[in-house]
């Protein structure tokens with residue numbers, strides 16, 4: 368610990384130097400992040416609500432009202448105006464909480480999810496003492512329904528479907544999973560990434576949300592394609608009453624004396640930030656944003672095929688993967704050129720996430736260097 372405090376100028380210089388070591392979205396070189404550069408209006412909202420803590424909601428009726436409005440807006444976007452829920456720290460917390468609720472309601476143990484599921488489901492099973500039952504993928508890289516059918520039984524607490532897989536952006540057949548749901552089990556949809564993309568696509572997105580009657584809970588992250596600040600995830604429930612199954616007494620709190628969230632102190636600035644982003648963009652703004660991302664994604668697809676790369680699948684959303692030889696080496700060679708790309712494992716491929724800050728110019732730059740790297744692979 369420092370003995371004496373430092374001046375603002377010194378702190379500012381130290382922070383500036385640390386920040387200069389970081390990569391920034393504005394550099395146009397990051398193709399491996401699922402978080403966006405938050406909107407200015409969202410950053411300002413975040414700062415304004417920096418001290419709010421919905422962990423003690425009684426002190427913050429205004430923030431609480433904003434949270435209700437945000438939840439209602441997201442519910443409407445997901446075809447259920449009456450949905451309940453809360454703003455949480457991100458997809459991991461939302462997924463853990465979803466399975467926590469499912470376990471407490473059903474008192475069952477088995478969770479069925481595709482191997483494309485985010486690793487937060489393994490964390491959730493670990494913490495909650497649930498049994499993961501992983502199923503393989505079909506030729507569309509979505510949960511294999513035949514396998515799901517084989518493994519479901521009356522021990523199933525939840526089936527998980529992914530609406531926008533982390534690696535490929537594939538969307539599981541949520542209606543198909545719903546048809547296989549055993550009585551009383553939950554259908555949880557992880558739309559952490561896809562939730563702010565699918566509703567705004569112009570090519571007839573697959574049904575993934577509360578429009579599918581079996582869907583019980585949805586994870587959707589404002590801090591990914593929602594343009595909010597980190598940490599903002601959302602847990603959306605068809606039946607808000609189920610939140611009571613995770614409620615704990617907290618008699619000293621200046622609220623109803625009960626808390627129903629995994630976190631105690633909650634970063635409520637993210638509520639304001641999400642409100643600001645959604646209010647500022649509106650549906651029209653997101654349609655435009657997603658269209659921009661999809662245009663750049665298709666442009667990148669052409670660029671890739673133009674240099675002889677084969678896409679793993681036609682991109683449903685703004686994630687694009689190409690088969691390539693020795694992808695790990697390509698990734699590290701690209702890193703030497705200052706590009707951050709990632710590697711998907713299922714199947715092994717070069718993965719590009721085309722977030723709103725990715726421009727055609729940076730795509731041009733990336734593929735020019737990628738072509739050189741590919742040419743030099745035999746050396």
Ligand code: 0PR
Pocket residue numbers: 399400401402456457458459460462485487529531532533557558559560588600
């Ligand atoms: N569900 C899906 C489908 C996800 O893709 C992710 C995160 C989560 C849940 C968990 O969300 P949180 O990270 O908000 O808890 N997917 C990315 C990942 O873990 C997140 C990410 C973001 C990765 C920014 C890199 C990065 O620079 O790979």
